[in-house]
Amino acid sequence: MSTPFIRNHQYNLIKKQAEFLQKTLQTVVDRSVLETVRYSAATNIVEAFSSLTEDQKQMLEQISTLDSASDFKSYLSALEPYLEPFPQITPKQIQKLFPKNKKLKLPDLNATDFRYLTYLSWVDIATNKLFIVYPFEGKFIGIEGRITPIHKKGYCLFCNRHQELAFFSVKTKPAHSSPDNLSFMGHYVCLENQECNHRITNLGPLEKFILSATK
Structure with a gap:
């Protein structure tokens, strides 16, 4: 069973980084620039969390390996089971x-x-x-x-x-x-x-x- 650890604002940040990286891949051809943006996206995401297990960190850092639109869609979908919902309220x-x-x-x-x-x-x-x-x-x-x-x-x-x-x-x-x-x-x-x-x-x-x- 997936243990939730991603809060809504963190998931939004991940989506924002994914959108920026995907746009960069479509418009930039310089390999060194692309590698820098890939590294930056992964770093920004990991730094949004106060603590992570090694498995969680590796899961999030997979963003640096993505290429196609379907890759990014699958990456974000795979994170949804780990979303930590707003606390239950009556x-x-x-x-x-x-x-x-x-x-x-x-x-x-x-x-x-x-x-x-x-x-x-x-x-x-x-x-x-x-x-x-x-x-x-x-x-x-x-x-x-x-x-x-x-x-x-x-x-x-x-x-x-x-x-x-x-x-x-x-x-x-x-x-x-x-x-x-x-x-x-x-x-x-x-x-x-x-x-x-x-x-x-x-x-x-x-x-x-x-x-x-x-x-």
């Missing part, structure tokens, strides 16, 4: 993360493929609110805020890809302040959160935003 657990929302609209968990999820999110169209649930250090963190489409493309804070954006604004309470002393923090994020999950390769900006919003 509707009751989600409701506890947002106790002030008595009529909280819940996402359809049965229709969600948790293998390709870095953060769980959904929009309540009636209130124009975006809800995000993120697993951090063995527990779930929930944040909510107003989401406003801007009808322009730009770079998303979470996935750093050029996409259709919306402005996500979250209420925060500065440390050592009165309950009434609220401020707001916001940033531009993907309007399509599922697509964002399919593109995110670095957890840093996402975690920084979520932790800042929950201080």
Whole structure:
């Protein structure tokens, strides 16, 4: 049985490296350049993991030996059984993360493929609110805020890809302040959160935003 060890953002990084290497193979003929790109792709992938067994490392490094489009497709497909899904969560657990929302609209968990999820999110169209649930250090963190489409493309804070954006604004309470002393923090994020999950390769900006919003 395959032991999962690849998280969604790591799989996205692997796909990104595979796409770049495949494009390079199609456009570059210099053998030394190709070998450098092959080595770089394998190195970037391995370095995205804090620890790997020797078998896992060898499996990932196979990217440096690929040539054809079918090779890359087979490589990525072979990694799918090793995807580590988003931690199991129940509707009751989600409701506890947002106790002030008595009529909280819940996402359809049965229709969600948790293998390709870095953060769980959904929009309540009636209130124009975006809800995000993120697993951090063995527990779930929930944040909510107003989401406003801007009808322009730009770079998303979470996935750093050029996409259709919306402005996500979250209420925060500065440390050592009165309950009434609220401020707001916001940033531009993907309007399509599922697509964002399919593109995110670095957890840093996402975690920084979520932790800042929950201080």
